Amino acid sequence: MEAPPDPAPLAAAPAPAPLRAPQVARLREEQEKVVARCRESIQHWKKVDEDYRALQERLGALPDKLSYSVMVPLGPCAFMPGQLVHTNEVTVLLGDNWFAKCSAKQAVGLAEHRKAHVRRTIDDLKKVMKSFESRVEFTEDLQKMSDAAGDIVDIREEVNSDFEFKAKHRIAHKPHSKPKTSGSFEAEFPDGTKAQALLADEALWARLEELERREALLGELDSKPDTVIANGQDATSSEEEEAEEQSRASDGPHPGAAAPGHCDGDVADPGLLSGRVNGHAHCSVNGSHSYHSDEDEDEDEDDSEESEPAHHAVGAGHSSVPTIYFSHTVEPKRVRINTGKNTTLKFSEKKEEAKRKRKNSCGGGHATPELPTIRTPADIYRVFVDVVNGEYVPRKSILKSRSRENSVCSDTSESSAADPEERRGLLRGLSWEEAACSDAGESIPEEEQEGQPRGAVPPLAGPPEVQAFSGTVVEKDVLSPCAAPRPAGAHPLLPPIPERKELLSEASEEVTKRVSKFRAARLQQKN
Amino acid sequence: MDLPLREARPQDSAGQAPPDSPAPHREDLGSKIKEQKIVVDELSNLKKNRKVYKQQQNSNIFFLADRTEMLSESKNILDELRKEYQEIENSEKTKIKK
Numbered sequence: 001m002e003a004p005p006d007p008a009p010l011a012a013a014p015a016p017a018p019l020r021a022p023q024v025a026r027l028r029e030e031q032e033k034v035v036a037r038c039r040e041s042i043q044h045w046k047k048v049d050e051d052y053r054a055l056q057e058r059l060g061a062l063p064d065k066l067s068y069s070v071m072v073p074l075g076p077c078a079f080m081p082g083q084l085v086h087t088n089e090v091t092v093l094l095g096d097n098w099f100a101k102c103s104a105k106q107a108v109g110l111a112e113h114r115k116a117h118v119r120r121t122i123d124d125l126k127k128v129m130k131s132f133e134s135r136v137e138f139t140e141d142l143q144k145m146s147d148a149a150g151d152i153v154d155i156r157e158e159v160n161s162d163f164e165f166k167a168k169h170r171i172a173h174k175p176h177s178k179p180k181t182s183g184s185f186e187a188e189f190p191d192g193t194k195a196q197a198l199l200a201d202e203a204l205w206a207r208l209e210e211l212e213r214r215e216a217l218l219g220e221l222d223s224k225p226d227t228v229i230a231n232g233q234d235a236t237s238s239e240e241e242e243a244e245e246q247s248r249a250s251d252g253p254h255p256g257a258a259a260p261g262h263c264d265g266d267v268a269d270p271g272l273l274s275g276r277v278n279g280h281a282h283c284s285v286n287g288s289h290s291y292h293s294d295e296d297e298d299e300d301e302d303d304s305e306e307s308e309p310a311h312h313a314v315g316a317g318h319s320s321v322p323t324i325y326f327s328h329t330v331e332p333k334r335v336r337i338n339t340g341k342n343t344t345l346k347f348s349e350k351k352e353e354a355k356r357k358r359k360n361s362c363g364g365g366h367a368t369p370e371l372p373t374i375r376t377p378a379d380i381y382r383v384f385v386d387v388v389n390g391e392y393v394p395r396k397s398i399l400k401s402r403s404r405e406n407s408v409c410s411d412t413s414e415s416s417a418a419d420p421e422e423r424r425g426l427l428r429g430l431s432w433e434e435a436a437c438s439d440a441g442e443s444i445p446e447e448e449q450e451g452q453p454r455g456a457v458p459p460l461a462g463p464p465e466v467q468a469f470s471g472t473v474v475e476k477d478v479l480s481p482c483a484a485p486r487p488a489g490a491h492p493l494l495p496p497i498p499e500r501k502e503l504l505s506e507a508s509e510e511v512t513k514r515v516s517k518f519r520a521a522r523l524q525q526k527n
Numbered sequence: 528m529d530l531p532l533r534e535a536r537p538q539d540s541a542g543q544a545p546p547d548s549p550a551p552h553r554e555d556l557g558s559k560i561k562e563q564k565i566v567v568d569e570l571s572n573l574k575k576n577r578k579v580y581k582q583q584q585n586s587n588i589f590f591l592a593d594r595t596e597m598l599s600e601s602k603n604i605l606d607e608l609r610k611e612y613q614e615i616e617n618s619e620k621t622k623i624k625k
Contacts, residue, residue: 054584071580071589079589 021147028139031132038129045122052115059104059111063088208519215516553619556612563605570598 062068065087072082090107091099102110570579579597580589 051585058583069591071591073587073589076587084588084590 021143024139024143024146028136028143031136031139035129035132035136038125038132042122042125042129045118045125049115049118049122052111052118056108056111056115059090059108062090063104204522208516208522212516212519553612553615556608556615560605560608560612563601563608566601567598567605570594570601 062084066085068084068087070082070084071079073079088104089101090104091101092107092110094100573579573594575594577594579592579594581592581597582589
């Protein structure tokens with residue numbers, strides 16, 4: 001009894017002091033209050049129960065008679081005699097102003113249900129009351145005992161505030177400490193990252209070197225397959241270049257009219273196809289050379305384009321006739337470079353090739369006769385006429401198309417640019433013929449092509465030809481300075497020979513350097 | 528003619544008698560006994576053709592009841608109340624004696 005005292009004493013006595021009578025008395029008072037409240041509520045519930053009982057009784061007896069004479073209440077104080085009919089019809093309040101119409105018997109059932117609920121409540125209340133009554137008794141006993149013997153003490157166990165604080169500190173410190181540690185880590189991170197970066201750099205460099213080695217091996221290996229492929233499929237730029245070289249080689253034996261004729265026969269449309277292309281078609285069989293490998297790298301289109309002149313030179317060195325032929329074929333490329341097409345050259349070449357191949361199948365007839373006919377600048381201009389429709393139509397919007405070609409510098413422009421290029425190709429072919437005839441070298445035909453238009457446009461061919469010519473040649477020259485950063489662009493009329501030298505040298509340099517793009521970028525970054 | 532009689536509720540009073548609180552219960556019981564006495568007197572003094580109505584518990588409706596039945600009922604209730612009252616008084620007396 002004494003050991004497990006009520007919660008009240010604990011709360012009542014702040015210190016381990018003898019139980020104080022007033023506090024215990026107050027506890028008893030509170031407990032008695034609870035008991036009293038319980039009693040009241042029990043009484044209330046009992047009354048409710050009683051009411052339900054009476055109601056049940058009444059409902060049970062109600063259907064006994066058909067009608068009851070009653071005093072009908074008209075308000076709290078007014079009554080009038082009436083009759084209660086429909087004695088077996090009751091509306092029961094279900095709650096929230098909802099009523100259920102039912103018979104008296106059902107109403108009795110409902111009343112019984114409610115009575116059960118009321119009884120349960122009463123039972124609960126009684127339990128509470130009993131427990132509190134017992135508590136009251138206990139507190140009374142406690143009071144008596146404490147009064148009788150004053151050595152009854154309120155036992156209290158005080159909470160150690162320091163310990164609690166410590167615990168709190170621990171909790172609180174965690175978030176603080178974490179950031180600290182993280183901060184220290186962060187301080188260390190930079191070093192680690194640096195080391196990592198260094199390691200990564202080393203690894204990267206090693207990887208790059210390995211890749212380069214592989215590239216070199218592959219490049220050499222690929223060169224042969226490329227040639228093989230070039231014969232059958234649409235060639236990539238490298239293939240084209242190879243083909244050009246090959247064509248040079250192959251064209252060598254056919255210096256004069258024979259070569260064009262041969263080309264036409266193979267390619268079917270020399271007029272449409274550039275000299276290069278013709279070259280591809282014919283001579284792909286020949287193995288590729290070191291040039292090809294150089295070009296295979298495709299580091300820059302400029303390089304590849306530059307390399308072409310180099311090829312010419314080389315070709316010229318090896319066999320005079322093919323060199324001449326291809327110098328012209330290359331020229332348009334150079335021109336394009338000047339105009340600023342460098343970036344898309346590869347693509348354009350591809351497309352060109354595709355187009356040429358397409359046209360090879362269909363439109364061979366036109367150019368074959370034409371090529372031999374071109375002996376004068378006028379004939380050259382004729383070449384610049386549109387051949388798209390199957391007939392030579394004067395080119396109307398050369399400037400526009402040209403400008404587009406130059407400005408766009410992309411594959412999209414190729415559709416429009418293809419024709420001019422083809423014409424150029426024709427030109428090349430023609431110029432080559434001329435060159436072959438005149439033996440003046442590559443520079444002469446170029447100059448003829450480029451220079452003649454300016455001076456000779458009016459006197460030469462008819463209006464369509466003039467237009468076509470002016471568009472191709474003049475614009476290149478005009479646009480080249482603005483678009484191309486190279487000195488060659490600034491001096492479009494310069495003889496190609498010095499350029500070729502430059503290009504050759506560049507190509508050779510490239511050959512020696514041969515650094516992958518990645519590595520170059522890396523080096524640049526490092527620098 | 529018809530005299531609605533507001534009958535006392537003997538059952539209520541009887542049911543409400545909590546044994547724990549003797550003093551208030553006794554007072555209640557005393558008052559109820561007084562009421563019941565009056566009811567009995569009234570009912571007994573009514574003419575025979577008078578109508579008597581009994582209120583339905585916890586509602587405001589009065590049902591017509593038989594005068595004699597009501598009189599007897601009320602007398603019974605009065606007797607019960609008196610008994611109860613006497614019991615309480617006896618218990619109190621015994622307590623006091625102790």
